[in-house]
Structure formats: structure tokens, C-alpha cells
Amino acid sequence: MSLAAPSLANDLPTIRAAVLKIGTVNWELATITENGLDRANGFVLEVQPFADNSGTRIAVEGGQADMAVADWIWVARQRAAGKDYVFIPYSKAVGGVVIPASSSAETLADLAGGKIGIAGGPLDKSWLILRAYAQQKYDMDLKSETEQVYGAPPLIFKSTMGEEYAGSINFWHFLAKNKAAGMRQLISVEEAGQALGLDTNTPLLGYYMKESFLADHPGLEQSFFEASRAAKDKLAGSEDAWVSIRPRMNAATDAQYDQLRADWIAGIPDRAPVDEAAADKMLSLMSDLGGPELVGGATSIPAGLFADVK
Known part of the structure; x- marks a missing residue:
């Protein structure tokens, strides 16, 4: 009431x-x-x-x-x-990982050796959940097997559009614009969270x-x-x-x-x-x-x- x-x-x-x-x-x-x-x-x-x-x-x-x-x-x-x-x-609403339309990657494991742009710092919650998912799903240490570039959301967004990164993690509304430009979402934080047994409706x-x-x-x-x-x-x-x-x-x-x-x-x-x-x-x-x-x-x-x- x-x-x-x-x-x-x-x-x-x-x-x-x-x-x-x-x-x-x-x-x-x-x-x-x-x-x-x-x-x-x-x-x-x-x-x-x-x-x-x-x-x-x-x-x-x-x-x-x-x-x-x-x-x-x-x-x-x-x-x-x-x-x-x-x-x-x-x-x-949560973010995820987007990749260039030209990328052949199908899973996070395919980003090994590449550069990942991350909006925020090492404690970004999306990044942490995706790391945990990669470890569980692929026995992959996403942090050690990729190069991370941290930056403000607009900067990561612009660099992603220029295909500077193998993948990019950003706030949902920047990712929406990436997707509108033809980029592909590799995995969402929601999917990763579900795989980890988290209630993603929280x-x-x-x-x-x-x-x-x-x-x-x-x-x-x-x-x-x-x-x-x-x-x-x-x-x-x-x-x-x-x-x-x-x-x-x-x-x-x-x-x-x-x-x-x-x-x-x-x-x-x-x-x-x-x-x-x-x-x-x-x-x-x-x-x-x-x-x-x-x-x-x-x-x-x-x-x-x-x-x-x-």
C-alpha cells in the first residue's frame, strides 16, 4: 500500500x-x-x-x-x-562480454592470449563472476590467460568499436550500443551466474x-x-x-x-x-x-x- x-x-x-x-x-x-x-x-x-x-x-x-x-x-x-x-x-540488468562481429570465438576459452577491455578495475563484479565461470567451466584462469585493459566505460566502449580488444566487458547500456553496431555477445553475466548456481533474478x-x-x-x-x-x-x-x-x-x-x-x-x-x-x-x-x-x-x-x- x-x-x-x-x-x-x-x-x-x-x-x-x-x-x-x-x-x-x-x-x-x-x-x-x-x-x-x-x-x-x-x-x-x-x-x-x-x-x-x-x-x-x-x-x-x-x-x-x-x-x-x-x-x-x-x-x-x-x-x-x-x-x-x-x-x-x-x-x-547486468553486462557481459561482447566480441567483434569478425571474431570466431565461441566461448570464453577462445579469448586466451587476447586482450580484454574492462570498464572498471580488477574488482569489477562482472569480471569476477566471469572469472569464476571460466574457472568452473573450462578450468581456465581468465586473468592469467588474457591481458586486461581497465578504463572508464566510454573509453572501453570506443576502443571496443575499433576492434582493439578480443572481448570487452562493460555496463549493460554500453554493450547495448555495441550490439546495435553489429558486435556479438559471447556470454552474459546472467548466463555465467546461472552456471555458478546464483539466482540471477536477484x-x-x-x-x-x-x-x-x-x-x-x-x-x-x-x-x-x-x-x-x-x-x-x-x-x-x-x-x-x-x-x-x-x-x-x-x-x-x-x-x-x-x-x-x-x-x-x-x-x-x-x-x-x-x-x-x-x-x-x-x-x-x-x-x-x-x-x-x-x-x-x-x-x-x-x-x-x-x-x-x-
């Missing part, structure tokens, strides 16, 4: 969302505000754009914003360190808010979740909803637009509480692969991490 709408609009609580200026989460948030889904669920959403993720995190920590977006493993690390962050599911990305903020506004997490789900339903079922936000999508061609839309919709998680046992299994794997540098003190799911939304 959402919050009961107060009689006066000024009485509605406000959620200040700190987001990347060009982040794909803006597609959902714009759908919420432009269709009045926030006010219909008893709150007002204010979107504050930032240039980078560190800015959004500082804003929430310092009280200049009430909400930002992160993967739940990062949120778990913060909660284990004493911050009262609570995670609300947003998306299960939403990796979500909104996080302070528990103290939510305590001051009882029921607000469910109200926001209702608005989020309503936006997802609209985007999953209405072409007009996408036409409205297309200017925000940075899609240079119709092929990019179609692929971005299809992959975003594919990332919509089931409407269900997060399976904590499944999440704990994933966290254990991340702890084994990345150690404290990745998960900090979160070797198991911290109590209260996942918002009680249904």
Missing part, C-alpha cells in the same frame, strides 16, 4: 534523488515525475543531477540528498561499516536511502517502490512512454534506441521481496573472489539491508 495522499500537496514528503546526469536511472525517474506517479503515491520526487557517482554518495551521506543508486553489494558494505543504508530493488542495482530518513516517513519505501513499479509497467507496455524519454537516452540511431529499450525492459526484476539466501550466496562468492577490498566487513547479509517492500 502506498502512503495516503495528504489533502495539501505541500504536505507531501519529498525524496531528493542524487543521480548521474546521464545515468539510465533517469529514464525511470523521469517516467515517475512526468506522469505524476510520485504524487499519486503520496510523495514528491526531486531529481538532483551529479557528474559522478562519488558526488551522489557524498550528497546522501551528507544529507544533501535522500536517495541514490548503487549495487546492493556496495550498500551491504556500507551497512556493515555502520551506515544505516537500506536497499530498494531497481534493476537486474536485482543487483537499487535505490538506497537512510533508515533514519525512512523512520521519519513511515511507509515511504513502499510508496516509492509502488511508483517505481508503475513506471516499469508503463515502460514495459507503452511505446509512447519511450518516445517521451528518448531525448534522454543518448541513442544515436534507431538500432541503438531499440536495443537500449529491449535490454532495459529485460532488466526489470520480478515484483517480489529479495531472496536473502540467494543474495547471501552471491555475497559469499564476491567475498571469496574480491575479499575485504570489495565487500569490506560484509561477509554475510547485514540485517535490515533490504527494504521490506512487496
Whole structure:
């Protein structure tokens, strides 16, 4: 149930969302505000754009914003360190490995001896899962049998288009543009995760808010979740909803637009509480692969991490 709408609009609580200026989460948030889904669920959403993720995190920590977006493993690390962050599911969209259209590779094993471009660093979660998969499936140490080149997502994207790499790992929306240009997805992180016994319906990305903020506004997490789900339903079922936000999508061609839309919709998680046992299994794997540098003190799911939304 959402919050009961107060009689006066000024009485509605406000959620200040700190987001990347060009982040794909803006597609959902714009759908919420432009269709009045926030006010219909008893709150007002204010979107504050930032240039980078560190800015959004500082804003929430310092009280200049009430909400930002992160993967739940990062949120778990913060909660284990004493911050009262609570995670609300947003998306299960993940990346994968794309290869040039001219490549003859059929499996990760075929990338041995080649160069892999990775958006992020050695602790990138997609890279870690793919390493674990290669080890299990092919008895292959992907790290030692390939050369890794780490870089910012746009740089990896551009280098991939130039066929500089045998394979590339990037965020899902950059990979969508790679695929729209004719590149081939060798394997997705979702496929690799399934092979490792992980529940890939666990939403990796979500909104996080302070528990103290939510305590001051009882029921607000469910109200926001209702608005989020309503936006997802609209985007999953209405072409007009996408036409409205297309200017925000940075899609240079119709092929990019179609692929971005299809992959975003594919990332919509089931409407269900997060399976904590499944999440704990994933966290254990991340702890084994990345150690404290990745998960900090979160070797198991911290109590209260996942918002009680249904």
C-alpha cells in the first residue's frame, strides 16, 4: 500500500534523488515525475543531477540528498561499516562480454592470449563472476590467460568499436550500443551466474536511502517502490512512454534506441521481496573472489539491508 495522499500537496514528503546526469536511472525517474506517479503515491520526487557517482554518495551521506543508486553489494558494505543504508530493488540488468562481429570465438576459452577491455578495475563484479565461470567451466584462469585493459566505460566502449580488444566487458547500456553496431555477445553475466548456481533474478542495482530518513516517513519505501513499479509497467507496455524519454537516452540511431529499450525492459526484476539466501550466496562468492577490498566487513547479509517492500 502506498502512503495516503495528504489533502495539501505541500504536505507531501519529498525524496531528493542524487543521480548521474546521464545515468539510465533517469529514464525511470523521469517516467515517475512526468506522469505524476510520485504524487499519486503520496510523495514528491526531486531529481538532483551529479557528474559522478562519488558526488551522489557524498550528497546522501551528507544529507544533501535522500536517495541514490548503487549495487546492493556496495550498500551491504556500507551497512556493515555502520551506515544505516537500506536497499530498494531497481534493476537486474547486468553486462557481459561482447566480441567483434569478425571474431570466431565461441566461448570464453577462445579469448586466451587476447586482450580484454574492462570498464572498471580488477574488482569489477562482472569480471569476477566471469572469472569464476571460466574457472568452473573450462578450468581456465581468465586473468592469467588474457591481458586486461581497465578504463572508464566510454573509453572501453570506443576502443571496443575499433576492434582493439578480443572481448570487452562493460555496463549493460554500453554493450547495448555495441550490439546495435553489429558486435556479438559471447556470454552474459546472467548466463555465467546461472552456471555458478546464483539466482540471477536477484536485482543487483537499487535505490538506497537512510533508515533514519525512512523512520521519519513511515511507509515511504513502499510508496516509492509502488511508483517505481508503475513506471516499469508503463515502460514495459507503452511505446509512447519511450518516445517521451528518448531525448534522454543518448541513442544515436534507431538500432541503438531499440536495443537500449529491449535490454532495459529485460532488466526489470520480478515484483517480489529479495531472496536473502540467494543474495547471501552471491555475497559469499564476491567475498571469496574480491575479499575485504570489495565487500569490506560484509561477509554475510547485514540485517535490515533490504527494504521490506512487496
